[in-house]
Amino acid sequence: xxxxxxxxxxxxxxxxxxxxxxxxxxxxxxxxxxxxxxxxxxxxxxxxxxxxxxxxxxxxxxxxxxxxxxxxxxxxxxxxxxxxxxxxxxxxxxxxxxxxxxxxxxxxxxxxx
Amino acid sequence: xxxxxxxxxxxxxxxxxxxxxxxxxxxxxxxxxxxxxxxxxxxxxxxxxxxxxxxxxxxxxxxxxxxxxxxxxxxxxxxxxxxxxxxxxxxxxxxxxxxxxxxxxxxxxxxxxxx
Numbered sequence: 001x002x003x004x005x006x007x008x009x010x011x012x013x014x015x016x017x018x019x020x021x022x023x024x025x026x027x028x029x030x031x032x033x034x035x036x037x038x039x040x041x042x043x044x045x046x047x048x049x050x051x052x053x054x055x056x057x058x059x060x061x062x063x064x065x066x067x068x069x070x071x072x073x074x075x076x077x078x079x080x081x082x083x084x085x086x087x088x089x090x091x092x093x094x095x096x097x098x099x100x101x102x103x104x105x106x107x108x109x110x111x112x113x
Numbered sequence: 114x115x116x117x118x119x120x121x122x123x124x125x126x127x128x129x130x131x132x133x134x135x136x137x138x139x140x141x142x143x144x145x146x147x148x149x150x151x152x153x154x155x156x157x158x159x160x161x162x163x164x165x166x167x168x169x170x171x172x173x174x175x176x177x178x179x180x181x182x183x184x185x186x187x188x189x190x191x192x193x194x195x196x197x198x199x200x201x202x203x204x205x206x207x208x209x210x211x212x213x214x215x216x217x218x219x220x221x222x223x224x225x226x227x228x
Contacts, residue, residue: 004156033216040201042218043157050213090156094216100145100164100207102216104156 003027006091006105013081014113021076021108023091032074033102034066035090043090049074050096078110086112115140115208119219126194127227134189134222136204145207146187147216148178150200157203163187174198194226 013019035043065077091105149157161172168180204219
């Protein structure tokens, strides 16, 4: 029944070692989002895709990149993780038109050693 | 600027008592308002939304919320709290940002329901 699936659920990486988080969806939504969430704070939007159009938040570090090869999949690449990048990363999807609900995946908790 | 405020970091309530989690918003135009719940190490789960129509909206797990346009509020309520309702609750508003719609989240309120 899972509609937004994130893999892996837990990821441990080393300082400076590139890491990729993945998200897939079965909802056929045209918008996909990546959020960073630290310590029960509000999710912070990193970027989103409207179809293939990539929209970066102004304060998202260059260290974070994203790819969306097709409607169903979206990836978050962290090129050189720092200790401050340890967080929960949430993927979400929505329709741009119609019922505007965001559906979230279970998240990937990233640890940086 | 669009914003959402949740004035309480934490709400404590006894099981069986009514609960209220507060949310106020500031947005230009008509707001689309949402409540989400987050359990530990999980993603956000949609509870309910207000788009238009009746000011009292009902959602999942017995939760409801009241939209008050004059007070720009959208408080989450439940008549009788359960211990299993203990979680982190986020209020959100969807508003126009440049050429697309963006979701703005409040800072979250931790709900503790004690037996």
